Amino acid sequence: xxxxxxxxxxxxxxxxxxxxxxxxxxxxxxxxxxxxxxxxxxxxxxxxxxxxxxxxxxxxxxxxxxxxxxxxxxxxxxxxxxxxxxxxxxxxxxxxxxxxxxxxxxxxxxxxxxxxxxxxxxxxxxxxxxxxxxxxxxxxxxxxxxxxxxxxxxxxxxxxxxxxxxxxxxxxxxxxxxxxxxxxxxxxxxxxxxxxxxxxxxxxxxxxxxxxxxxxxxxxxxxxxxxxxxxxxxxxxxxxxxxxxxxxxxxxxxxxxxxxxxxxxxxxxxxxxxxxxxxxxxxxxxxxxxxxxxxxxxxxxxxxxxxxxxxxxxxxxxxxxxxxxxxxxxxxxxxxxxxxxxxxxxxxxxxxxxxxxxxxx
Ligand code: NAI
Ligand code: MG
Numbered sequence: 001x002x003x004x005x006x007x008x009x010x011x012x013x014x015x016x017x018x019x020x021x022x023x024x025x026x027x028x029x030x031x032x033x034x035x036x037x038x039x040x041x042x043x044x045x046x047x048x049x050x051x052x053x054x055x056x057x058x059x060x061x062x063x064x065x066x067x068x069x070x071x072x073x074x075x076x077x078x079x080x081x082x083x084x085x086x087x088x089x090x091x092x093x094x095x096x097x098x099x100x101x102x103x104x105x106x107x108x109x110x111x112x113x114x115x116x117x118x119x120x121x122x123x124x125x126x127x128x129x130x131x132x133x134x135x136x137x138x139x140x141x142x143x144x145x146x147x148x149x150x151x152x153x154x155x156x157x158x159x160x161x162x163x164x165x166x167x168x169x170x171x172x173x174x175x176x177x178x179x180x181x182x183x184x185x186x187x188x189x190x191x192x193x194x195x196x197x198x199x200x201x202x203x204x205x206x207x208x209x210x211x212x213x214x215x216x217x218x219x220x221x222x223x224x225x226x227x228x229x230x231x232x233x234x235x236x237x238x239x240x241x242x243x244x245x246x247x248x249x250x251x252x253x254x255x256x257x258x259x260x261x262x263x264x265x266x267x268x269x270x271x272x273x274x275x276x277x278x279x280x281x282x283x284x285x286x287x288x289x290x291x292x293x294x295x296x297x298x299x300x301x302x303x304x305x306x307x308x309x310x311x312x313x314x315x316x317x318x319x320x321x322x323x324x325x326x327x328x329x330x331x332x333x334x335x336x337x338x339x340x341x342x343x344x345x346x347x348x349x350x351x352x353x354x355x356x357x358x359x360x361x
């Protein structure tokens with residue numbers, strides 16, 4: 001099979017890290033016999049500079065025909081004054097919305113070589129490997145009505161949390177499927193004690209579990225307790241599924257269990273189409289880091305680990321995913337560090353390219 005991929009390097013450090021990701025992609029093409037058909041386009045501020053909007057219609061159309069999309073990062077101070085709908089982030093939001101990428105996968109994996117960099121006790125995080133599945137296209141961030149309205153006593157700011165059975169079901173199934181590929185353990189988080197949408201969430205997830213995934217051990221937890229448990233004993237979890245708002249917060253908490261922003265990948269997946277293809281966008285969690293852009297300091301690992309996720313979730317190559325993750329682990333074990341992974345002044349830091357070299361070697 002040939003996999004068609006769209007590469008969108010974006011702004012700031014995006015192109016620097018994407019250069020390293022491309023080298024890794026090419027390595028897997030040459031050395032592991034995966035055939036890629038690669039297209040490249042613009043997203044974010046650079047797309048605005050060229051087309052007057054943060055992503056062109058042509059790029060969105062191209063995205064629909066691809067097996068996987070890789071984004072570097074978007075944004076920069078130069079674009080801060082643009083109206084909302086032209087801001088760099090809107091390019092990403094448009095892709096997520098157009099492709100209905102409702103399941104956002106954010107892993108938290110502890111690389112033993114980096115344990116010293118964490119603020120937590122080594123025994124709490126050593127060997128940690130969990131995955132948060134955050135609902136990405138509904139809930140509090142999209143519900144209507146929303147806005148700032150006039151009110152007798154002044155103004156009132158309103159957001160609406162709403163979830164349909166269908167929206168809960170599809171993200172739940174994505175999480176159950178993922179749990180099956182891992183340790184068949186899923187924890188669903190909401191606040192069914194105080195929220196109607198939480199009650200529905202809990203019922204729907206439980207019903208799907210009973211009917212379709214009796215082999216997966218399903219538990220439920222209130223999201224506030226979930227936050228506490230993630231810090232107290234994160235290894236009790238394998239896959240967590242939660243809504244858009246709680247997922248935003250909980251995935252940031254989980255991410256920081258393991259260290260630097262420069263290490264965190266993500267995947268956003270949609271629904272299987274009639275040919276069995278799942279639309280997928282892979283990107284590092286970090287932004288465009290204008291403070292270090294163009295200096296060769298950026299850590300490319302988050303971007304490269306995002307490609308590793310694609311090997312597993314889009315290209316059906318779990319062994320190659322493990323190969324790549326092991327290579328990164330070995331590089332870290334050998335003490336090779338970009339500046340963000342060093343406590344000291346960074347004098348001995350590897351550059352972006354040197355990190356890419358080491359991983360390829
Ligand atoms: P940021 O993630 O770009 O940077 C935060 C801090 O982490 C900076 O000190 C940066 O140097 C460092 N950092 C980030 N990635 C790194 C890497 N790979 N290697 C080494 N150090 C790294 O977040 P910030 O500063 O809040 O936002 C900068 C711009 O990025 C803004 O325009 C923001 O809107 C945009 N942004 C874009 C995102 C995306 O494309 N998905 C996500 C977050 C922010
Ligand atoms: Mg967040």
